[in-house]
Amino acid sequence: MHEESDSTLIARAKEEPEAFGLLYERYVDKVYNYIYYRTGHRQNAEDLTARTFYQALKHFPRYEDRGAPFSAWLYRIAHNLVANWHRDHSRRQLISLDQLATLKSPSGRDPDATTEKLDEEAVLLRAIRRLPPDRQQLIILKHVERMSNVEIGEIMGRTEGAIKSLYHRTLTSLREDLSSEWEELE
Amino acid sequence: MDEKREAEILAVYVEGLSGQPAAVRQIELTEEEREHLAPLFQLSERLQRSLRPVRPSPTFVHSLGRELVDDTGRQFALSKRTRRVMMIGAAAVGSLVSIVSVVGAIVFLMRRLRAQVQTQHAPTG
Numbered sequence: 001m002h003e004e005s006d007s008t009l010i011a012r013a014k015e016e017p018e019a020f021g022l023l024y025e026r027y028v029d030k031v032y033n034y035i036y037y038r039t040g041h042r043q044n045a046e047d048l049t050a051r052t053f054y055q056a057l058k059h060f061p062r063y064e065d066r067g068a069p070f071s072a073w074l075y076r077i078a079h080n081l082v083a084n085w086h087r088d089h090s091r092r093q094l095i096s097l098d099q100l101a102t103l104k105s106p107s108g109r110d111p112d113a114t115t116e117k118l119d120e121e122a123v124l125l126r127a128i129r130r131l132p133p134d135r136q137q138l139i140i141l142k143h144v145e146r147m148s149n150v151e152i153g154e155i156m157g158r159t160e161g162a163i164k165s166l167y168h169r170t171l172t173s174l175r176e177d178l179s180s181e182w183e184e185l186e
Numbered sequence: 187m188d189e190k191r192e193a194e195i196l197a198v199y200v201e202g203l204s205g206q207p208a209a210v211r212q213i214e215l216t217e218e219e220r221e222h223l224a225p226l227f228q229l230s231e232r233l234q235r236s237l238r239p240v241r242p243s244p245t246f247v248h249s250l251g252r253e254l255v256d257d258t259g260r261q262f263a264l265s266k267r268t269r270r271v272m273m274i275g276a277a278a279v280g281s282l283v284s285i286v287s288v289v290g291a292i293v294f295l296m297r298r299l300r301a302q303v304q305t306q307h308a309p310t311g
Contacts, residue, residue: 020254033240061265171229
């Protein structure tokens, strides 16, 4: 079935509550994923996702569709709320248990290998959270949302070339940060 | 090694991880580039494996969705009511202004007329 474009839904949502509901359904998973990987807790991710959409709803009458993706606006709201959340919880976040639980351990595998894998992934997630917010956003959009550089550029308000360059710098610094910790694990 | 070229190659490699392997096959790397970029390729693969999409609970999605639609409905109803009240208010003010203007005009004309009559009947000399 033909899916309505964001622009059509945005125009309709100015008149019909159900259309805003459709926009919500389209983006709730993406916003939740972004917040979840930025905070590491399901409960906080749910709370901040709800606040993101309530804030979007509050400011929606003044929202103007200027061709930028609607998701860029939502990510910006989520990004600001996460920044406030981090400011309020300024102590270093540890990887939560629910996060480790998402790293499924396939049955029948060597338990030591699974533990090692969990350790490795926990180290990786901790290192990602030490990155500056814009780099965390880039990593999440690239590897969780699997977006192209052009799409990420539209959301982050940068050119495709700037995204490629930022990704390269991000991976280089992440690798430097991780090298010592991974050596300890190996 | 040229950082811009390195960034380009890495970008093509990562796009390849997301389902465009054809682009990866087209990259021609020198031995030095391969050596230099190999750790970044490995890291990007690790990221791709580790960062899996998570899904919010369906109960949460459903209840938040319903709350938002209800809230939007309430917001629309409120703004409709506000608009209606404002229109009625504006119409009432408009009518009042019209009545006052008409009454004012009548009073003004009557006073003028009375003044004229008094001037005509006033003793001259």
